[in-house]
Amino acid sequence: MTTPLLQALVHGPLLARADGVRTVGPAVLPPGIGEALRPDIRDKCLLRRSRLLTVTGQTVSENTVAARSGVDPRVDKAVTDRSQPVGFALAEAEVVLRRRIVHVGRATWPDGTPCAVKTYTLDSDGRPLLCIRELFNPFIVDATVRVKELTEMEPVRAARSGPTVMSALTGS
Template sequence: MLLANNGLTTVLLEAAVRAPLHVRITHTARLSSHALDDSGSGSGSGSGSRSALGLEAGRPCLLRRTRLVTPGGVPVSANVVVAAAGLDADVDAAMTAPQPLGYALAGRGCRLERRLLHVGHAAWPEAPDRTCASKTYVMYHAGGPLIFVRETFNPAYFPAGTDGAATAHEACPANDPARPGP
């Protein structure tokens, strides 16, 4: 459910850990789209974001790296978010807000459609030798992409299914070509 969800992930995470989560912003930057790693490797700044957002060469972008943490400071998820700067004032403000992105957008009355691009495995940023579940999606408004999000989930809370159990990729309807799309 966490990986296939197309709503506020923070709400599901809070329900799963039975605690309110707080955002820890680890990095923000304004940069050119040239600086984004679009290799698809998952390791760089906004990997895949340039093509997913349809960013033209040299377009100014906003990059935000965060952790959603428990009241005790334990990371539950790690996120990389990229948005084209200057397209939407609410998005620009939410990118620097000291709260989870979805809550910041909702607080500004900004309702965006989410389109799931990929679910699978990645290295957990807090312990790169550990595999975690991840999902990538784009947030749209009026048909145009505004925000690219890559979320990874702490394997201590959400096992990645690498022990032979169904993997996140296999369990997500978005990855089953036999199932109709949403």
């Protein structure tokens, strides 16, 4: 779902560039990702670092993907396929998983600029099978936090939209 939205923002296709895929133990997973994925101590995990690029080579997102290896060979193949985004590879393999948002907020882009970040799991049988963290290029996805004062008419709309916004942010 994220990649088509990013393609719409840049008005064109995005290319996946996997910087590396390796098999690791759970202790090696980056902070936040291991806690969200919740692998067993004996699990082997696939760890993929990749970027989505415009056709001109501009980085649109930097992604870290971790998957519990050996659970579903189609998932393992999708994560290790360096030629396309993981979501596209999963769709091509007809893998259906439930997305659960773990975190949305701000992080730091490699150049030190604040950027938007989203972390989510893709669950199978009620348990995370993959965890994906996406950092978005702040020159493409604005990470600026804006505060707007409410007028007398706006509190009703804000109150109605509050739970929906909270639900989207917390994943509940």
